[in-house]
Amino acid sequence: MATLEDIGVSALINIITAFAFLLAFAILRIQPFNDRVYFPKRYISGERTSPRHSRNFVAKFVNLNITTYLTFLNWMPQAMRMSETEIINHAGLDSAVFLRIYTLGLKIFLPVTVLALLILIPVNVSSGTLFFLRRELVVSDIDKLSISNVRPESIRFFYHIGLEYLFTIWTCYMLYKEYDYVTSMRLHFLASQRRRVEQFTVVVRNVPHVPGHSLADTVDHFFQTNHPNDYLFHQALYNANKYARLVRRRERLQNWLDYYQLKFERHPEKRPTGKMGFLGLWGKSIDSIEYYKQQVKQIEKILTLERQKIIKEPKSILPVAFVSFNSRWGAAVCAQTQQSKNPTLWLTNWAPEPRDVYWRNLAIPFFSLSIRKLIISLSVFALVFFYMIPIAFVQSLANLEGLERVAPFLRPVIELKFIKSFLQGFLPGLALKIFLYILPTVLMIMSKIEGHIAFSTLERRAAAKYYYFMLVNVFLGSIVTGTAFEQLHSFLHQSPSQIPRTIGVSIPMKATFFITYIMVDGWAGIASEILRLKPLVIFHLKNMFLVKTERDREKAMNPGSVDFPETLPSLQLYFLLGLVYAVVTPILLPFILVFFAFAYLVYRHQIINVYNQQYESIAAFWPHVHSRIIASLLISQLLLMGLLSTKKAANSTPFLVVLPILTLSFHKYCKNRFEPAFRKYPLEEAMAKDILERSTEPDLNIKAYLADAYLHPIFRSFEEEEELVEVRVDKHQTRRVSPPVSEPSSPSPPHYVYHPPSPPHYVAHPSSPPQYVYQPSSPPQYIYHPSSPPRYAYHYEVEP
């Protein structure tokens, strides 16, 4: 049991750590050579091109301006300067709403903290059985400040119950306001947005195979029959997974070729050689440049064959299609209705944004999806509850004896006392550390196996899995000692009313642990987030060894998106901690407040300057955030009930029973009220936008606009190779024309992926009809004829 002093020391250490990180960040970020690590978003949005504005050679890399060092914390006001609207324009709605989670935390916990500290601390301290020891408070147990200090059967528990009611009502009120606001933001974003292809497009899965008809004909016929007024065309999908693998292989080979060519350019006296065998360690010696040139040529041939095979063979067409409509209304209708008598065929749903599509999963046969889901949910359950078993097994192997047996030559080193003790402390934890490090990746792979077709969905599903893991293994696992597996066993053999007691009793005792957790994982974690140590090192390493062209540098600089699968669950854990401890050990609350405020600042800075969202889901994650905070509320209420029932507060506990029911009803109400805005597209909205567009842009060629929007990025290169001349700029600033064959067309090069969906630049080549969508032999059948607006062709006899 830690004393207040211990906590103070721990806080001091963590504050110093965080401060050191901040200082390091402040110094590093103003160095020009780090500019691309700390401000990549500025480059991507085109605000900066190159930091090398100074003529001084040293100043190119090191900041010599003393004054900038003095104002080293000025990133904070800078981060605050941008308004929310500007953030939405700059980084997208997802990022802006992500920041609102932090402000929501502040809004919820600021009044809660003030009230809890003002009311509960005096109540707890004064009513304690150890009241007479008050002068020793500073050095005594932190439990004196918590609910543990209140005598059993005390009437004072009504303070706690009353405050739990108050906090619940306040949290619900804030949640309601926030859900309302986010919903209106979402709707406003949709309404004010430019035309977007996904508003006109629906993804159709499980298209049935009609014997004697091609898949394209089947789709065309079905939608021409059932959506005669609205159907425009569809984009067939090819199983390009094998092709994509080949392209990736070509890129790898090309990279080696480039590497050896660069090596040869730098040292023209020595032609690089390698060996044929495994990892280039043995085998016949060869000329590396020649070898890789040959390899690349060979794979080019295979690629051409594969490409033709995909286009010609009907089997490579997937029973999935992106169906485009001539109006938002038509797409909204098609996405929300059941199409076929057999509800497992012709499944329609909103198409994700083109850059949000996870192409590989489109090839998954639909019938296997439910089996995949079942298997993955069982695996997640196993992972959450039994993950300690394989780790313990690995730990039992990864000890010193095991190491000595495997590598006897290491014995003299290991036997050194210093190294031995270090390894003994280090090795057993290593397996766990590695596991926790790769866990988000594992969960993401699991979500991919589940077969979702959008990155945004994948990230949300991975976040959900990570949340369950944290809830069981961090929250419950810290409170009830023992592994999750042991907990599961004891929960199965305890009565349902006993479980909240068991957990409730241990809650106040674990407050110090969680305070430390908040400081280490929260404060220091956030400080290290802004320092970006890993990307910094990797960028400079890449820059030193790998970067050959400007595009390579851009690739090395790519900051990625905010890591939702990890940050959302941890955020939700802080909400849970705050709500659970609000009435139990209110002294924990200020630590959470500091976390939210600090993290808000940091992420604001990061979103403005660093991260570059890959997709825009228009705050699709908010319903999950909302429902997990509600779940936290419910958990806190149940645990408080369990805690109070052990305090023999039988006269006051029943008052709490109403609270979960009310909270659940509130949740249900919110679900009805707001969630449809995140799942469906109201017809009123669609129609309003359609009408507006028709009046402002009567000549719009919607078909040309939509054409190719959902072409697999890998096929874009087909069209380009004949026409585009790739300009490559290498490190020596020489321009040379690369032959189209050896052009390293990456499977999804960032400048295609991040391409804004509006005016597709392929429309500019009307001479090349989109080959893989329609049979070129058939004339374009469904061209939208703007002179006869279709929706109004239906006239009533008598005008109203």
Add this chain to the structure above:
Amino acid sequence: MATLEDIGVSALINIITAFAFLLAFAILRIQPFNDRVYFPKRYISGERTSPRHSRNFVAKFVNLNITTYLTFLNWMPQAMRMSETEIINHAGLDSAVFLRIYTLGLKIFLPVTVLALLILIPVNVSSGTLFFLRRELVVSDIDKLSISNVRPESIRFFYHIGLEYLFTIWTCYMLYKEYDYVTSMRLHFLASQRRRVEQFTVVVRNVPHVPGHSLADTVDHFFQTNHPNDYLFHQALYNANKYARLVRRRERLQNWLDYYQLKFERHPEKRPTGKMGFLGLWGKSIDSIEYYKQQVKQIEKILTLERQKIIKEPKSILPVAFVSFNSRWGAAVCAQTQQSKNPTLWLTNWAPEPRDVYWRNLAIPFFSLSIRKLIISLSVFALVFFYMIPIAFVQSLANLEGLERVAPFLRPVIELKFIKSFLQGFLPGLALKIFLYILPTVLMIMSKIEGHIAFSTLERRAAAKYYYFMLVNVFLGSIVTGTAFEQLHSFLHQSPSQIPRTIGVSIPMKATFFITYIMVDGWAGIASEILRLKPLVIFHLKNMFLVKTERDREKAMNPGSVDFPETLPSLQLYFLLGLVYAVVTPILLPFILVFFAFAYLVYRHQIINVYNQQYESIAAFWPHVHSRIIASLLISQLLLMGLLSTKKAANSTPFLVVLPILTLSFHKYCKNRFEPAFRKYPLEEAMAKDILERSTEPDLNIKAYLADAYLHPIFRSFEEEEELVEVRVDKHQTRRVSPPVSEPSSPSPPHYVYHPPSPPHYVAHPSSPPQYVYQPSSPPQYIYHPSSPPRYAYHYEVEP
């Protein structure tokens, strides 16, 4: 613990009872004066008009044909003669599918019974610890035949586990086939059906109030904007609940008037008089005929005022409307999509059939629905678990001392020994009996409070509530002794893994109880169902005292629908019993088989000859039947696991864990595969029917067809009173013209309610425009013009 002999005796008694009922039925049903009780459906469908074909006066009432008495069981082959298609045409799809539940029971349990008896009985008997007592088997415990007889830790449990797998797979297979078949029946019924108004109509709830606009304008504007091609018109709804109350009161008064007039006609020498005061017991003496004539006249005036008030006052228009479309496609689109940005406004859903609409609930403000739902679900929970508390309280009052205190003059009677013992045995049970008798009504009222707007939904909800009650109080309550409240308490304080054990252990011991239950409630219950003792008595009483006109007789004869809220849950209970006992005590299975076979015959007869469905929900209850049988499977698996774990069969129990997971996956698959067919209307289907109709009936005036279909039945009398001349035929076969003022227009007279929705006979009066739907001053705006088919007005530039 009952012996086999006890069971035999009980079976004999029940068989004799059932046989006696059947004999009574066979004799009663061939008496002509009972014809209207046993064959009302034949009258309604017009196959019979009056049984008085014989000229002999006695033969009018008593069957004198001896040969018909000899073939008294011939109703059975008669019931079997009708094919399923004929039943669908005769009684509707609901009834036909209802019968399929019984055949499903037979299909599931016939092979299960054979297998279980052949395999498990020898296994159980031979492996028993009391094996050497086999020769005394006939008189020994029934438990010898059950799983209880198997030694703990025996390897023979694998037989039971294997059979549980087999039975589960077989049940799932049959369920799948049946769900598939019922779905195709439903779709086929929808496809082959004549045009039905509900296919074109959508009910819109929570229409927002736009200041300065009437509700009708708001609805018109909204749908003209958002469904410009499809919207036809809407039917506004008036809050006529008060008016309906007044109409009911007028009818009551009119009945009294008729009664006194009849009395006066029979005894013209004595003019009937009554008293003004409470129940006619005291007060000023009056002439009854004059008094009621005056009263009726008075209420007529109030009615006229109220009618005008409803029509003129905008407040009486409810924010609900039935919106009609010019195509099924348009209605299907509107019903399945979200209309408004605010998802709690403009809520669209399929309109129920006009005769299925529960008009009173349309007036419930939408926002109160969720509160109502919450309150009702809490009340159902309380009712299921705590219903014994008020009954015990009433029982404590309703004893002999209490009775004597209330009515001291009864003391001499009560003190008689015979009467005292009778009352002592009778009174405490009376409260429970009354409660169980009124329970379905209470549950129906609860469902009505929940605010569903269709009778079919109300009945399904009431059935669900009744099922929960039966599951907890009949099934669990019989297995675990003690009240449901005590069970709840013990379950809350037991571990989740302990509960299946507690129940599982007692299951084999309760087999005899359930066998008796099946015989008493099942066999004898079904036999009394066919006897229709209560309707028989009530019909003859009514016929004797109340029936004055032919219409009165029709009303007295009205058989109502199959009582789904009671029969479905009891049926589901039999499935549960069969599945639970299949491997535990297989001797119970034959009793269930007999029940299913017998009940199938009886209900087939009843559906053909007696019941008259009020509405057609097109088998909307099937998903519930399916999921409750799945729930029964899960319960049986859990209980078997619990039972085996007490038998120390640790090596075999884990094999069962997979089964619930597989069953749940199967359920989920079925839900995805079939349930949408019961909730949504596929566009493909709607479009196909639309196209077919347009080609076969190009001149169809869809607007005239739909006009008034959803007018509140109470308002029909408005239109008629000016035009229709009601012909009343009284007992004396004299025709007289009733003055329109005193015509007893019942709130929902059966011949309006049962009116088939096709060709509404109001269309025949084109001179009277539907007054309460549109402002008559505005010309009919949206008349469908068949010469320009609207859906095809949109032509593409190049014909495909």
